[in-house]
Amino acid sequence: MKPTIPGRLHAQGLVQPRFDSAAEVVRHLGCMQSQLHDMALWAVARRMRGATLSSLQEAFDRGDFLRTHVLRPTWHLVDPADIHWLQALTAPRVGRLMASSNTAIGLSEERLDQGSAVILDVLSDGMPHQRAELASALGAAGLEHQGQALAHIVMHAEINALIASGPMQGKQHTYVALPPQPVELTHDELLAQAARRYARGHGPFRDKDFAWWTSLTLTDSRRAIELAGLRPLETGGVAHWMLDDPVVIEAPRVLLLSNFDEYISYARDPEDYAGFDGTANDVMRGSGLLMIDGRLSGTWTRTITAKTVDIVVSRARQLSATVRRRLDDEAAAFGRFVEREPRVVIAD
Numbered sequence: 001m002k003p004t005i006p007g008r009l010h011a012q013g014l015v016q017p018r019f020d021s022a023a024e025v026v027r028h029l030g031c032m033q034s035q036l037h038d039m040a041l042w043a044v045a046r047r048m049r050g051a052t053l054s055s056l057q058e059a060f061d062r063g064d065f066l067r068t069h070v071l072r073p074t075w076h077l078v079d080p081a082d083i084h085w086l087q088a089l090t091a092p093r094v095g096r097l098m099a100s101s102n103t104a105i106g107l108s109e110e111r112l113d114q115g116s117a118v119i120l121d122v123l124s125d126g127m128p129h130q131r132a133e134l135a136s137a138l139g140a141a142g143l144e145h146q147g148q149a150l151a152h153i154v155m156h157a158e159i160n161a162l163i164a165s166g167p168m169q170g171k172q173h174t175y176v177a178l179p180p181q182p183v184e185l186t187h188d189e190l191l192a193q194a195a196r197r198y199a200r201g202h203g204p205f206r207d208k209d210f211a212w213w214t215s216l217t218l219t220d221s222r223r224a225i226e227l228a229g230l231r232p233l234e235t236g237g238v239a240h241w242m243l244d245d246p247v248v249i250e251a252p253r254v255l256l257l258s259n260f261d262e263y264i265s266y267a268r269d270p271e272d273y274a275g276f277d278g279t280a281n282d283v284m285r286g287s288g289l290l291m292i293d294g295r296l297s298g299t300w301t302r303t304i305t306a307k308t309v310d311i312v313v314s315r316a317r318q319l320s321a322t323v324r325r326r327l328d329d330e331a332a333a334f335g336r337f338v339e340r341e342p343r344v345v346i347a348d
Contacts, residue, residue: 053337091160
């Protein structure tokens with residue numbers, strides 16, 4: 001959305017695929033938002049050489065990278081080695097931010113802790129269990145909850161680094177217990193580490209971008225930048241912070257990205273939607289983002305059949321012949337990812 005930020009596309013690994021494994025991609029970016037599972041895997045694959053949906057699903061099921069609620073909090077793909085320290089840094093703030101909504105649905109801190117204990121007991125057999133099984137155990141323990149309350153109990157266990165998603169069972173996600181891992185870094189050391197990781201994987205950023213990404217306060221964000229020893233970069237009259245000198249490369253003419261790709265994982269401004277004939281809500285409803293010359297220019301959805309994948313692009317302004325050719329190239333890449341023949345449809 002901000003192609004004028006020097007080095008952002010290169011830091012993100014979006015100019016050319018340059019990673020050989022999903023674990024490398026997830027580790028480099030620190031976390032990768034993961035609302036739609038297959039599209040989150042596409043966000044990983046877009047930065048890799050030769051990855052397919054099936055190969056990345058196998059890597060996920062092996063536990064090469066995990067899925068959990070962290071940061072804002074929402075679903076993210078995370079390196080197993082990073083879950084505990086990231087939660088140690090962000091969970092206290094996230095817990096405070098969630099307190100009022102938990103109270104509104106009848107979940108006290110005591111009840112959340114009781115629910116976490118029940119869930120851990122279910123998972124103590126070392127096997128993955130689906131959410132319905134966790135709900136059944138909570139009901140049996142007199143803690144019956146459904147819908148939002150159930151989601152918040154499970155999320156409480158996640159942000160306390162007790163559980164994470166396990167291997168898929170058909171189309172259903174499962175949960176597994178996380179092995180305990182003490183975090184010996186101080187709060188300041190955690191702040192510095194997080195700021196360096198965000199800078200490495202996302203490129204130059206503003207203090208409010210890091211605060212948005214982590215849910216930390218702006219004060220903590222500024223302290224993290226200082227502790228990390230990041231260097232200033234002024235662009236567009238705005239202070240940004242960087243770890244390495246930015247590698248400036250021309251933006252790819254067209255990108256088909258996941259709708260929550262880390263490329264847009266910063267505090268967004270109205271100007272980010274200047275080239276888009278829609279609203280922020282339209283972005284949230286799509287399964288993917290059409291980027292032209294690095295800017296948001298439309299959305300897209302995918303429908304997969306036995307032999308084909310239909311890629312329907314909507315809310316896009318008139319596309320030139322050159323842009324349409326590059327769009328077909330991107331569609332071909334997505335077709336290879338899902339191992340289907342791609343068909344592009346431009347919606348009115």
